[in-house]
Amino acid sequence: MIAVQHPVVPPNPRTVPIDAPEHCPGTESELAGKADACAGCANQEICASGQTKGPDPALPFVRERMSGVKRKILILSGKGGVGKSTFTAQLGWAFSADDRLQTGIMDVDICGPSIPTILGIASEQVHSSSSGWSPVYVQDNLGVMSVGFMLPSSRDAVMWRGPKKNGLISQFLKDVDWGDLDYLLVDTPPGTSDEHLSIVTYLKESGIDGAVVITTPQEVALQDVRREINFCQKVGIRVLGVVENMSGFVCPSCKTESQIFKPSTGGAKRLAEEMVVELLGTVPLDPRIGKSADYGVSFLDEYPDSPASIAYLDIIDRIKRILGD
Amino acid sequence: MASSETPVTRRLKCIKHIIIVCSGKGGVGKSSVSTQLALSLHSSSPTARVAILDVDLTGPSIPRMLGLDGHGVVQSSDGWVPVSADGTEARLSCMSVGFLLKKKDDSVVWRGPKKNAMIRQFLSDVRWGDLDYLVIDTPPGTSDEHLSLLEHMSGVHSRLSAVIVTTPQAVALMDAMKCLSFTRTVNLPILGLIENMSGYVCPCCGEISNVFSTGGGEEMARREGLTFLGSLPVDTELVTLLDAAEVESAADSEGVSEDPAHGTERTFQLFQQYQRTSSSKLFKGIVDRIIDRIPIVEEEQQPHGV
Numbered sequence: 001m002i003a004v005q006h007p008v009v010p011p012n013p014r015t016v017p018i019d020a021p022e023h024c025p026g027t028e029s030e031l032a033g034k035a036d037a038c039a040g041c042a043n044q045e046i047c048a049s050g051q052t053k054g055p056d057p058a059l060p061f062v063r064e065r066m067s068g069v070k071r072k073i074l075i076l077s078g079k080g081g082v083g084k085s086t087f088t089a090q091l092g093w094a095f096s097a098d099d100r101l102q103t104g105i106m107d108v109d110i111c112g113p114s115i116p117t118i119l120g121i122a123s124e125q126v127h128s129s130s131s132g133w134s135p136v137y138v139q140d141n142l143g144v145m146s147v148g149f150m151l152p153s154s155r156d157a158v159m160w161r162g163p164k165k166n167g168l169i170s171q172f173l174k175d176v177d178w179g180d181l182d183y184l185l186v187d188t189p190p191g192t193s194d195e196h197l198s199i200v201t202y203l204k205e206s207g208i209d210g211a212v213v214i215t216t217p218q219e220v221a222l223q224d225v226r227r228e229i230n231f232c233q234k235v236g237i238r239v240l241g242v243v244e245n246m247s248g249f250v251c252p253s254c255k256t257e258s259q260i261f262k263p264s265t266g267g268a269k270r271l272a273e274e275m276v277v278e279l280l281g282t283v284p285l286d287p288r289i290g291k292s293a294d295y296g297v298s299f300l301d302e303y304p305d306s307p308a309s310i311a312y313l314d315i316i317d318r319i320k321r322i323l324g325d
Numbered sequence: 326m327a328s329s330e331t332p333v334t335r336r337l338k339c340i341k342h343i344i345i346v347c348s349g350k351g352g353v354g355k356s357s358v359s360t361q362l363a364l365s366l367h368s369s370s371p372t373a374r375v376a377i378l379d380v381d382l383t384g385p386s387i388p389r390m391l392g393l394d395g396h397g398v399v400q401s402s403d404g405w406v407p408v409s410a411d412g413t414e415a416r417l418s419c420m421s422v423g424f425l426l427k428k429k430d431d432s433v434v435w436r437g438p439k440k441n442a443m444i445r446q447f448l449s450d451v452r453w454g455d456l457d458y459l460v461i462d463t464p465p466g467t468s469d470e471h472l473s474l475l476e477h478m479s480g481v482h483s484r485l486s487a488v489i490v491t492t493p494q495a496v497a498l499m500d501a502m503k504c505l506s507f508t509r510t511v512n513l514p515i516l517g518l519i520e521n522m523s524g525y526v527c528p529c530c531g532e533i534s535n536v537f538s539t540g541g542g543e544e545m546a547r548r549e550g551l552t553f554l555g556s557l558p559v560d561t562e563l564v565t566l567l568d569a570a571e572v573e574s575a576a577d578s579e580g581v582s583e584d585p586a587h588g589t590e591r592t593f594q595l596f597q598q599y600q601r602t603s604s605s606k607l608f609k610g611i612v613d614r615i616i617d618r619i620p621i622v623e624e625e626q627q628p629h630g631v
């Protein structure tokens with residue numbers, strides 16, 4: 001039996017997961033309970049007492065939930081729009097094609113959750129049971145959790161500062177009834193900020209197997225990806241490798257390949273050499289990938305023979321091999 | 326409403342118009358639109374004074390795009406001196422966290438409160454001087470940076486407006502919608518919407534491919550009653566120009582150049598090369614529409630009656 005910290009109700013993200021005011025400095029901050037924002041907050045007494053500054057009380061619950069998860073993989077990139085969520089979805093679909101494997105996808109991009117749309121489950125909602133929030137299932141062996149399932153409408157903006165985002169991430173890890181998983185894939189927002197720090201802090205103890213870093217070939221993306229790899233090194237996350245996405249485009253009319261995002265500084269290949277990480281492979285730009293994502297269908301199933309599908313599957317094989325699976 | 330003077334309002338007093346570029350989604354072209362907007366506003370009149378403030382703290386792209394990688398910020402008795410992007414002409418300046426890093430590949434791993442403090446400092450301590458336009462490039466999302474910006478600039482709210490950038494795919498439009506909800510919640514007026522990366526012309530056969538679909542931004546503008554500022558197709562020359570590839574090779578051979586002449590030369594090139602791209606011609610139309618819209622939007626912001 002998995003312990004549930006408290007009975008969980010599907011959250012209303014406008015007010016929860018934590019009842020803190022907008023400017024809450026964070027319960028583990030030096031200022032917890034003492035900042036201007038704390039005046040009138042229901043948690044002020046407990047925050048001011050210093051109890052909350054110790055190790056996060058969620059940690060033991062996270063550890064317990066995560067004990068049933070074999071592999072935890074982060075999908076990262078400093079840059080936005082490079083295809084993190086798309087890659088996460090392909091990885092999920094590819095793993096779950098094997099019905100002996102149980103896979104979970106956790107979307108911690110709280111301000112821009114794309115996973116529900118890409119997986120074609122955007123209209124679903126989260127349900128709660130005695131054992132926690134139940135993930136939304138794409139199929140029996142592929143469960144998903146995203147803030148996208150909690151919003152009254154997809155038009156709603158989640159205007160949260162860091163501590164509230166952290167609160168939700170901790171709930172995703174401790175209150176979601178993931179069950180036993182072979183793989184937990186974590187899709188992240190761009191950058192190196194609260195979401196990234198939180199996921200690393202919460203999962204450190206249970207162990208992160210590694211990160212797949214996605215980039216596109218041009219320097220403006222690569223410079224952010226260097227920062228992301230630098231972040232992984234700082235916090236001690238193993239980089240499984242780099243994927244270069246949108247690498248070359250074959251004109252459907254004349255079949256000539258051109259570079260839309262020209263690798264003006266050597267692309268992911270040179271970056272991988274410089275930063276001593278593995279280049280897992282390159283995926284071409286294919287407009288059908290974007291369409292499949294918009295319609296929520298599996299690109300790998302729809303166009304199994306396309307060069308992009310072959311590239312994706314090849315990369316996924318390499319990831320498995322690196323992990324020793 | 327008697328607004329009391331704050332360090333931010335004092336600093337921003339001499340800035341006529343502040344334009345926030347936002348999108349919700351990452352990688353749709355906020356930074357490249359901010360850069361193009363600044364360059365085009367700069368060219369819109371021989372006396373226009375323009376600056377860019379880059380508040381993408383964990384993924385600053387503006388220094389690279391303006392060819393100013395490796396430059397540093399000088400502290401003066403009257404605050405931080407922004408980096409000039411047009412040499413001695415001094416009508417285009419820029420501030421970014423990228424100028425504050427010791428090593429440019431260092432990650433900036435900051436939680437919200439630290440970002441908030443940095444943004445406040447950017448708004449209150451940078452010596453912009455008199456400006457016609459301050460363009461603010463933002464990170465993806467609707468979180469700390471955005472909330473902090475709006476909050477610290479509440480004293481100059483009547484001079485604020487925003488441009489929303491999106492690409493045509495559904496996943497990008499969804500985030501653009503969230504961004505629009507955000508601007509409505511914080512009562513930030515919208516100048517209009519730009520659809521970026523809309524269609525690609527094959528350099529070999531001239532066939533137009535909708536690599537990232539097309540038309541979604543225009544349709545969103547119509548549906549939401551926003552001014553549609555224009556579409557920008559995929560422009561591979563622009564990518565290379567904004568990658569500032571030749572700066573890299575120059576810096577490699579000479580070490581990072583602090584030589585102001587080098588900076589001027591590069592900027593001169595940037596302006597010239599940008600004028601030659603197909604994007605700059607389209608952007609000119611966009612900027613004209615923006616300049617027309619600014620007084621209308623600011624007029625609407627004025628409190629009536631009361």
Ligand SMILES: Nc1ncnc2c1ncn2[C@@H]1O[C@H](COP(=O)(O)OP(=O)(O)O)[C@@H](O)[C@H]1O
Nearest residue numbers: 081082083084085086284285286289290293494
């Ligand atoms: N190889 C590709 N070819 C064409 N479009 C792609 C490719 N990879 C991703 N896309 C599209 O690019 C956009 C950004 O991808 P997404 O996965 O949302 O990026 P991120 O999660 O990094 O922000 C989406 O519309 C997606 O469908």
Ligand SMILES: Nc1ncnc2c1ncn2[C@@H]1O[C@H](COP(=O)(O)OP(=O)(O)O)[C@@H](O)[C@H]1O
Nearest residue numbers: 220351352353354355356357522558559560564
């Ligand atoms: N119209 C366009 N055509 C081709 N590439 C573009 C276009 N607009 C932007 N880009 C490129 O796409 C990448 C992402 O753009 P960027 O401005 O950095 O996005 P954001 O700031 O929204 O993350 C950059 O490499 C940029 O040069």
Ligand code: SF4
Nearest residue numbers: 024033038041044047
């Ligand atoms: S939760 Fe604690 S730290 Fe946050 S505002 Fe309330 S009292 Fe302050």
Ligand SMILES: [Mg+2]
Nearest residue numbers: 084085109114
């Ligand atoms: Mg994403």
Ligand SMILES: [Mg+2]
Nearest residue numbers: 355356381386
């Ligand atoms: Mg940017």
